[in-house]
Amino acid sequence: MSELPPQVNAWLVIFIGIWLQAVPFLLLGTIISSTLTAFLKPQTLARFLPRRTALAVAVAGLAGIALPACECASVPTTRSLVRAGVPTAAALTFMVASPAINPVVITATAIAYTVNPRMAVARFIAGLLAAILIGLGWIWLGRPLRGVDDAESVCEEACGLHDHQPRTMSAMAETFRNELTHDFIQSCGFLVIGAAIAATVKVCVPIAWMQALTANVLVEAAVLSLLAVIVALCSEADAFMAVSLTSFSPTAQLAFLAIGPVIDVKLLAMEGGAFGAGFLKRFVPLAVCCCFISAIFIGTLIFPS
Known part of the structure; x- marks a missing residue:
């Protein structure tokens, strides 16, 4: 690399x-x-969730700690939870919380932010708060998910699987291999894009532009939130990109980490295909507002300027 131009080398x-x-x-x-x-x-x-929806939302948020799932699996998991009898608001809370606050993600964040260990704590609190707010908001704003049939829910709740086929070990192993291959390859593709964007921002964007963007915390947080939606990194990897964006404040970086696992281009495509455009019209504004407000609030408390 020493023979390359300095910018390319960097x-x-x-x-x-x-x-x-x-x-x-x-x-x-x-x-x-x-x-x-x-x-x-x-x-x-479903068996461990309280019957009251508001309490189920809180428990589903905490369940994201113990049952980690990446974004790629979150949409089909949500669909299965609703079919198993879980309230939609609680299922969506788990969908948001699991990729945002699970132990792998928080550990990766702590390792990425060795110079600022408070970021891992801030991410956990902001992610959990945003997930619960989204779930509570859906109780008042949401509707049943499209394509989830009540009769099928009753059947699955009673027998465990709608098609009544036994879950053999070989079938589960095949599912594991297929999921792992698909999710890892897809995630690596987005990681390449995200790492390339981070390196380009670090090396090529003029300092004057960065100073203009970072003059106001709300503006810089909005910029990084939009970047998180576009690059669509998996939550296990996004902290390594966020920490490289040193021109932005910790609060803005927290906004990147809070919104990325909830709303990005691949999730929008998956959710729109699974639940319809009507779902996106209600869910996206709710999720963006809850994640942004949580990040700004927690970031201001933990990273006072």
Whole structure:
């Protein structure tokens, strides 16, 4: 690399650094998520949720700590939970919380932010707060998810699987392999894009532009929130990109980490296909507002300027 132009050399160092740090956590996260998808029935979580929807939302948010799932598995998991009898608001809370605050993600964040260990704490609190707010908001603003049939829910709640086919070990192992391969390859693709964008911002964007963007915390938080939606990184890897954006404040970086696991381009496509455009019209504004407000509020408390 020493024979390359300085800017190209710097770009490659940043790109490779982000990639090498993030890939182990990306692999670990997809292994755990694929294991849960293959071997854990949605009815297991449904049994532990309170009957009152508001309490179920809070418990579902905390369940995201114990049952980690990556974003790629969150939409089909949500659909299965609703079919198993879980209230929609609680299922959506779990969908948001699991990729945002699970132990793999928080550990990756702590390792990425060794110079600022408070970020891992801030991410956990902001992620949990946003998930619960989204769930509570859906109680008043939401509607039943499209394509989830009540009769099918009753059947699944009673027998465990709607098609009445036994879950053999070989079938579950095949599901695990398919999920792991698909999710890891897809996640690595987005990681390449995200690492390239982070390296480009670090090396190529003029300092004057960065100073203008970072003059106001709300503006810089909005910019990084939009970036999180576009790059669509998995939550196990996004901290390694966020920490490289040193021109932005910790609060703005927290907004990037809070919104990324909830709303990005791949999730929008998956959710729109599964639940319809009507769902996106209600869910996206609610999720963006809750994540942004949570990040600004927690960031201001933990990272006072």
